[in-house]
Amino acid sequence: MAEVIGLREAVAELVRDGDTVAMEGFTHLIPVAAGQEIIRQRRTGLTLARMTPDIIYDQLIGAGCAGKLIFSWGGNPGVGSLHRFRDAVQHSWPVPLEIEEHSHAGMANRYVAGASGLPFAVLRGYTGTDLAGHTGTIKPITCPFTGERLTAVPALNPDVAIVHAQRADRAGNVQLWGITGVQKEAVLAAHRALVTVEEVVPELPPRPGAIVLPAWAVTAVAEVPFGARPSYAQDYYDRDNEAYQAWDAISRDRAEFGRWLREELGAEV
């Protein structure tokens, strides 16, 4: 059964140096507060997996927490580049960042295989692109029934998955709705899972279409109101588009980013 505990305690227990960590949320319900707690606790050598690294991974990369990134689209959605990510890839600052690069379809299917307990997934993707030549986890495979050449990608089974959701009950059952991305797959693929929620309620009233992650599929639940800001939580608060635009200026310059890190998170690069 899931433990309902505080965010600091949850990150201290569940996230270890060198872990493969998947923090998911497709524009919606991004576990930003949990990511910032990882920075405060100064984890290092993490392999970060996420389809769209977004500004939370820009912050983790800029703070030097990551040694590797597994991803499919690394930008500031609707704004432009992720400058800390670019600085790490182009100039190894503050530490070199190894990358393992996929397409969205490839990443989504890696989580599906992980959640399914299978060694790989198969898709009709990547054909003709240069991605296969640079990413060791993209391989051709022949269909045993039709002979069609397809692509195999290995299961992604993170040490820990972290997602944000609207609510949980005291036993740790979780409801999430709206754009649900690959959150369910990431949780079920991971060895340990932390779900931060907007609120813990005594009982979960039924809500049609709200995916329920049963308490026994989750390691810990932490109540973190506004834990997805500046992304959003459907029916709780809207996306703060201005914060995404403001991040462009903060992240563009190493010194400015350092100042932000000190003032906002009390951390150093």
Add this chain to the structure above:
Amino acid sequence: MSTPDSADYTTDEMMSVAAARALRDGSSCFVGIGLPSTAANLARRLHAPNLTLVYESGCLGAKPSRLPLSIGDGELAETADAVVSVPEVFNYWLQPGRIDVGFLGAAQLDRFGNINTTVIGEYADPKVRLPGAGGAPEIAASCREVFVVLRQSARAFVEEVDFVTSFGHGHGKGDRRRLGLPGAGPTLVITDLGVLRPDPETAELTLTELHPGVEPDQVRAATGWPLRVAGDLAVTPAPTEQELRVLRELKKVSA
């Protein structure tokens, strides 16, 4: 509000309007963010009210009242016919070929319509690291056809892309079929200067339409390969007053 003068418009507005006109009513379109999303939402307000917009965040049939800043904005989910998971949108809706048009942007595009959104320079030691693939490789592979919209410059329109993020026509006609790619690939490229289409014999992108007031030499100068110009070069009709008014309203509420 004053009536827009249809003689007074920007090259970007011409591009958005030309891109919107390319989308047929009743079809489905897998929409990338930025220029493609602007064009698709404009088309839905003009001649294509029954255009189904599909966003990779899992929003099928989104009907936003303003342009979303990102493909996962809440309004896309609130106005969609259905919201599905990301594995589902790629595996069940895109991969089997259910979507008519994939509408993409690009950082680099080459003479055979191959798209780069990954790196400028060497992959291991890039001059510029770009966002990467996202959903584009499979959109370019599996949609029935692909439209590309981007501003034309010799830096963006290159002889050969530095990295093939999304496959167009490879090195020429027949390459897609040889690789077993199901869709027709890029059939239309809309820029701020004109319209390019693959040559039916060679699949090389050829200038087939000029926007009003643009000379062929201007387009040649903004193209990084010796651009071929179609014999029956057409001129794009200028934006109508209605097209401009609706586009400007859309931009205004989205600002």
